[in-house]
Amino acid sequence: MQIEIENLTKVYNRNVRALDGIDLMIPNGMFGLLGPNGAGKTTLMRILAGILRPTLGAIRAGQIDGTTDAGRQAIKAILGYLPQELGLYPDLTAREFLDYIGILKGLNDRRARARRVDELLELVALSDVAKRKLKTFSGGMKRRVGIAQALLNDPRLLIVDEPTAGLDPEERIRFRNLLSDLGGDRTVILSTHIVEDIAQTCRNLAILGKGKLLFEGTTADLIDAARGKVWTITTDGPKPDGDLTVVSTLHLAHETQYRVVGDTAFTAGAQPTDPSLEDSYIWLMRATRADVVAMTSLRS
């Protein structure tokens, strides 16, 4: 399912402009949404999930017009949503909670619903604790309940907002793999500020900043755009300074190796290096702040 977003604007009370004229096309498969805190990612997710109404603009999900009440309702019927702040009923068991959400998603056949709940508990490795109350669950287990509830109705559109927050490294990898598998035959929108999660799962991405679209394209496009802007500097002297951003610092035996992002090499001995997606993201955010480039021109 393809999602088309046109001139999407959201102005909250007191004239806070959370989204400002976003034009975006989200293809089938995994799609990453990156941006710093306050960029407007969660607002965009909430509008796509039908929770918020846009102030201006249009959304089309496949054949569904997402700007009407009927359209929003139709999108909810094919949607799986994992919000950033996942609320659960602490006094229900995992199985009861999933059963309840299943009912609210319109899975009215009791046996089919029970089967689906069992399948998903198995998928997220919670079968053994299905009868335990949710208040006894760890943060990671709660996130897994969250992804299970999102998948109950086998959604054609899956929106996950910061899904790996609070997960340990192993759980994160398992979760990323699960999302990638799901992205094979549906649209999965992954919103995060963890660049690594996008790098490992998404071919296409968009970057938001202060409610505006800063970049839309493939991860390869973004990496290409930052080529020649990433350097490693190995020195036993002071930390490099100037108009650059230190991305990482690695202490070696007698020297320190810095990985920096900047427009030029400031120091003799700076070696150009291949950018990672994280470097490219940092470069883009720097460039945006400096107002150096017209970001949307980066579209491939």
Next chain:
Amino acid sequence: MMHGIWPALFGATRYEFRMQLRRKSIWIATFLTSLLVFTGLRNPWNFRHDTTLSVVVAQWAVVCNAFLPIVFGVLLADRLPRDRRLHLPELLDALPAPSGSRLAGKYFGSALATAMPIFFIYFSGIIYSAFDRHDPVAIPLGLAAFLAINVPGLLFVAAFSIVMPAILWVPLYQFLFVGYWFWGNLLGPAYGIPTISTTWLTPIGGFAAAGFFSQAGEIMTMGGDAGSVWQGAGSIALLLASAALALFIAQRYLTWQHARQ
């Protein structure tokens, strides 16, 4: 998949009932408050045996309804804000089930669960009467009295306790509710303070008790002219209509509030 009103309503009722029933506080608070009821003078064991069974049963229903709905209303007041506190609206609002079904399910499920301890306390008195008078009719009569006298008042209280916290801070609502209860139900006109305690809009159930279960004057009321079947029916209808209206307005308000976000 069907996203109908009724499956969502029944599902929400079932799970709201289950969650509320698991709260220890509804059992503890109701049984503690029942001490007020059990130490009163109009309990089944305080009537002489020449008093008719229907009067004993109805009076017991009114006595239970005089105090236990206070704790009932207070315990229901956190149900709507609790969802917000647990960050649930974002998840629930993204589901296709109508929000009205969820609200109605919350109302019926949590009201039914909170009424369970009240019913047990009330029914213990009915069982006592059945044994004391060797009259099994006390059981169906007791059920009928509970339905006619207690249930309309409880549904009325539940509606306001569920919806008012949408606009009022919960502790403030609880404080105002307890004040209202004593003023609007237990304060007779003899005190010289204007009160609604003798009107049809009195959830304590005096009109239904007097109208359906006894001759005028046999049931303790707050001094009004309670007596006829029509007045009893009118009081029940008014209480239920007020509850339905409160829920309807709350649903419209919540929808409007949501659309403004």
